Amino acid sequence: MITVPGVVDRMGPTLLRTVHTPDPTPVVTDVVIAEAAKRTQVSSGDLVLGVATASTADAVDLVRLCGQHGAAAVLFKPPHAARTAVRTAAQKARVALVEVHSATAWAQLVWLLRSVLDAAADEATDALNPGPFGDLFRLADAAAAVVDAPVTIEDANSRVLAYSARQDRTDPARVSTIMGRRVPDDVLARFRSRGVFRELSRGRTAIFVPAQKDGTLPRLIVPVRMGGELLGSMWAVVAGPVSDERAAAFADAAPVVALHLLRRRAREDSDRRRSAELVRSALDGTGSARLVAAELDLADEPHRVVAMDAQADDPRAEGVRLALLERLTEGVGRRPAVADVHGVLYAIVPDVAGPGGWSALREALSTPTGPLVAAGTPVPVSDLARSRAEADEALSLLRAGLVTGPVAAHDDVWAVLVLHRTAVASTGAGVAHVGPLALLRSREDADWYLDTLYEWLRHPGDPRAAAAALTIHPNTLRYRMSRITAAVDADLGDPDTRLALLTQLVALRWS
Known part of the structure; x- marks a missing residue:
């Protein structure tokens, strides 16, 4: 409390x-x-x-x-x-x-x-179940008292987990770190150039970094380790060099912080596994929709299932997963509902404008070098399995290059979906193997015959547009069509014949 x-x-x-x-x-x-x-x-x-x-x-x-x-x-x-x-x-x-x-x-x-609030809840739990360590904020205050300087406790990725009082007596770099909940990139670059993180990885017990020309005050840094693994670090903004005795006392707090970080990791891993299990049950359409909504804190509003391509054999896969989680946690007050299923990372996001919703996530992930991301249509929480199936279908179109990526929503690519479903059904029925098209396919120069006929049928009465699609001159298109007309035993002026040929060509190109 x-x-x-x-x-x-x-x-x-x-x-x-x-x-x-x-x-x-x-x-x-x-x-x-x-x-x-x-x-x-x-x-x-x-x-x-x-x-x-x-x-x-x-x-x-x-x-x-x-x-x-x-x-x-x-x-x-x-x-x-x-x-x-x-x-x-x-x-x-x-x-x-x-x-x-x-x-x-x-x-x-x-x-x-x-x-x-989480730290306060942990503190209440510790009061009922006393243990050898308290919450991270109390530890930060205790470490600050030892070193007589404001302290932050950070994880291995320089994200701020807790901080002590007296942060108003620091410098702009620390203020930015507290406000952003992580060390800013420019500040990280400055400390990295001074070899701070290299020293942390080498297992030094305490590292002193003098004041810098840009006004950044001196730092005393202690790595937090357990079993040889670097779990995080403690950073104190000091006035100047610190005595060996005080630095050693500051370093003595590291094992207690390490125990707390391990407990925190275990709790977060347990919560994450539970959340992932609930997401998977929602995606499969099993279990109680009310339980899923309550446990995952899903509001009573339409949600989309977002599928992100994160194949295990892709060297970027882990970075891709972390990137999506980072994007999701940028939403105001939203806890990400995420699960990894067979190399695809799924997230359940509200279909709302603004932070935490699909529109903001779509904009954030629409980068040329980003992963392939597809979303199903907005549905009630009880129908998330349908949105997942639609997201999978849209993702398959992105993977096949039938839709321009990297992000696609099922309801935006309906025309491509119609053609693709028609092609799949037509292929299964063997429609591409009947009629005069089989003769064209048997020729050595079949590719240009089929491509020319396809674009001519797609642009009826507009030879210039058909020629542009083929990147040829309109006269070349007319010459090719005369060759095709002579080779095909069919009336290309008959609308049913043209529709049948286009269906066959769609089946060949889109299936």
Whole structure:
């Protein structure tokens, strides 16, 4: 259990500032996004983020709504929290009012707040089941007290897992790290150029990095290891060189942090496996749709199944999987529902605009060098198996090069689907092996005969367009068609004959 002041203290003054707190102090249970043009569902104990608040009147209305439903606090960026009308509304509604630093990204704030709530839950669990170590935020505070400097605890990929108090006494690089929940790329590059990560991999107990010309303060860095594996690191922003005794005391905290990271990994692996099992049952159409929706936190709205090509024999496969997970976790307040099935990575995403929805994911993954990604049509949670089958079908078209990639939605490529299904059915019925087309296929120069006839049939009455599709001159097209007319014992002026020939050619080209 954690209160609003407790959340603000954990986040630190770099990100949050309390404007008003009612008495008694409200307890926080969850984080909710107040979106534009959408009635926000607020429950008791919620931290409500005024993401789309455009005016003071909107802010006052949101505060009143939160008060009616017992929310713990409302968070606004400047200038709304400082407005007299908003503060008065918060006092009357008995809701805490918190101001968010203007440069803070809402998406990142959500994940930081959830981390604080998760840490508080871990702390409550530790109180019921005492163990040799507490939550990471308490460990960060303890390590900071030892080294007398603000500390962050990061995983092996430089993502921030926890941080101590006093982060306002650091430098811009640390502030960016806290706000972004990971070390920025330019800061990583600077430390990498100084050989910091090479030293971490070599097993040094403590690494001191002097101040840099760009204003970055000195760092004392300790690797966190267990069984020879680098699990993460602790970073302290120090004023200057640290005594050997204090550095050793700081390093002594690493084994305790390692135990916590291993426990955290085991819990996350268990949660991930459970989530993947639920996703697979939803994709197969087995199990309870209500259970899947509840366990995976799927809202009562249409969802799409997204299939991403991540074949195991592709050297990029692991990077591709991580890239999709990264894209999914960029959504505000959304937990990714992901499972790997036979080399294809499936995700269940809401069919909504904005962060966390299909439209944002589609835009993020539409890069020329990205993986092949296909989506089924939007369906209720109870019908996800159908959306999965449609995603598989669209992905097969991308793999065959019949649809221009790298991203395709089943409902956008319907014309190609019709032709492909027709071709598959026609091939199974053997339609391409009857009639005069068999004679053309037996010729040594069959390719140009078939290609010319195909484009001529596709562009009836427009020889220029047919010639352009073949990248030849219209006169060349007319010459070829005269050869084809002489070779084919059929009336090409008959519409049924043309339709039958086009069906045969589609079967040959699209199956």
